[in-house]
Amino acid sequence: MSYLRPLFRHPKLPTNKIGYTKKEYEGALSTLCAGCGHDSISAAIVQACYEMSIEPHHVAKLSGIGCSSKTPTYFLGNSHGFNSVHGRxxxxxxxANLANRNLVYFGVSGDGDSASIGMGQFVHVIRRNLNMVYIVMxxxxxxxxxxxxxxxxxEGSKSKSGSVNPFQAIDLASLAVELGATFVAQSFSGDKQQLVPLIKAAIHHKGFAFINVISPCVTFNNNPGSTKSYDYVREHVEATSTVDFVPEKREIKAYYDEGTDTLVTMHDGSYLHLHKLAKDWDPQNRISAANALQKARAKGEILTGLLYVNTDFKELHETLNTTKQPLNTLTEKELCPGSAALASINAGLR
Structure with missing residues (x-):
């Protein structure tokens, strides 16, 4: 089976401001399970970059390990990419950003990659206010x-093996607000009308932009009562003893207005309770954002939308006062300014 996209496209596909069709923003065909929410997020990234007329070769995609970290293969195939080790x-x-500030940086991660082995890295990239879009699927x-x-x-959900989770869940959006992230948003993979504008706003933001996207796993998250559950697979496997069987499911989508709630039916019949922020929400009030997230959590809701933004903090390059030139363009003249410059530096250290 080939995972390459066919080369043919309709000759009259619409183009953006720089003359590119959406084809130039696609990647390889996805090998994720049919109906996976991660593919919806990849499609939203494609749509956002296409609408913003970003040249694909001006984008760098970085990821760790996990299903989510496979997705950079499935979008912006003509951009730069690096798949790193777990959590790093x-x-x-x-x-990469310090070497070349002129690219748009997408960091794609998962809840395991960021909330477990990579938690320390997650904390410090927020602290440094690195200019990037950080998406957790x-x-x-x-x-x-x-x-x-x-x-x-x-807490209280059952894993595939049947064990009950005794621990409280880490709320990444609340944590990002608490740690001082300068852009924090939350969304649902099936809400394209909300997710695409959030990604565009994150790209435009000068500093660390974090988007936590609830993305249903159609195969392995079969936790009864969980907000991310999918119980059918486990029951079906027990009935057929086919341990590798993955049923094909349709992508879950959600459309609802600002300031309203909706119940999204998951593949196993359970519900995900979403609440979209109203248009009059003030995203510049950090304390209000933190309180709103905690209140929503207490009610069993997932608050979606732009939760918090702050444009007053310096991004990392401004803090370190680095050169505006990509490091690979610096010549010997800039790198070796002479003995007089060295003497001046040494004098400043005495």
């Missing part, structure tokens, strides 16, 4: 290792 994507993103489980609970799984 922020370090690679920091190094949050499904509450480890899909590549057959569905164990991640750190964002709900």
């Amino acid at each position: 994507m922020p370090s690679v993103a920091t190094g 949050n499904n509450g489980c480890y899909g590549l290792t057959k569905g164990q609970d991640s750190a964002t799984a709900d």
Whole structure:
């Protein structure tokens, strides 16, 4: 089976301001499970970059390990990319950004990649206010290792093995607000009308832009009562003893107005309770954002939309006063300014 997209496209596809069709923003065909919310997020990234007329070769995609970290293969195939080790994507993103500030940086991670092994990296990339878009595709489980609970799984939910999760879930959006992230948003993978504008706003933001996206796992998150559950697979496997069977499911979508709630029916019949922020919400009030997230959590809701934004803080390059030139364009003249410059530096250290 080939995972390459066909080369043919309709000759009259619409183009953006720089003359590109959406084809130039696509990647390889996805190998994720049919109906996976991660593919919806990839499609939203494609749509946002296409509408903003960003040249694909001006984008750098970085990821760690997990189902979510496979997705950069499925969007912006003509951009730069680096798949790092588990939880260490922020370090690679920091190094790449410091070497060349002229690219648009997408960091793609998962709830395991960011909320567990990569938590320390997640904390410090926020602290440094690195100029990047950091997207967490949050499904509450480890899909590549057959569905164990991640750190964002709900307390009291059951894993695929039947064990009950005794721990409180880590709320990444609340944590990002608490740590001082300068842009914090939350969305649902099936709400394209909300997610695409949030990604565009994150790209435009000068500093660290975090988007936590609830993304249903159609195969392994079969936790009864979980907000990210999918119970059908486990029951079906027990009935047929076919341990590798993955049923094909349709993508879950949601459309609802600002300031309203909606119940999204998951593949197993359970519900996800979403609440979209009203248009008059003030995203510049950090305390209000933190309180709103906690109140929503207490009511069993997932608050979506732009939660918090702050444009007053300096991004990392401004803090460090680095050169505006990409490091690979610096010549010997800039790198070796002579003995007089060295003497001046040494004098400043005495």
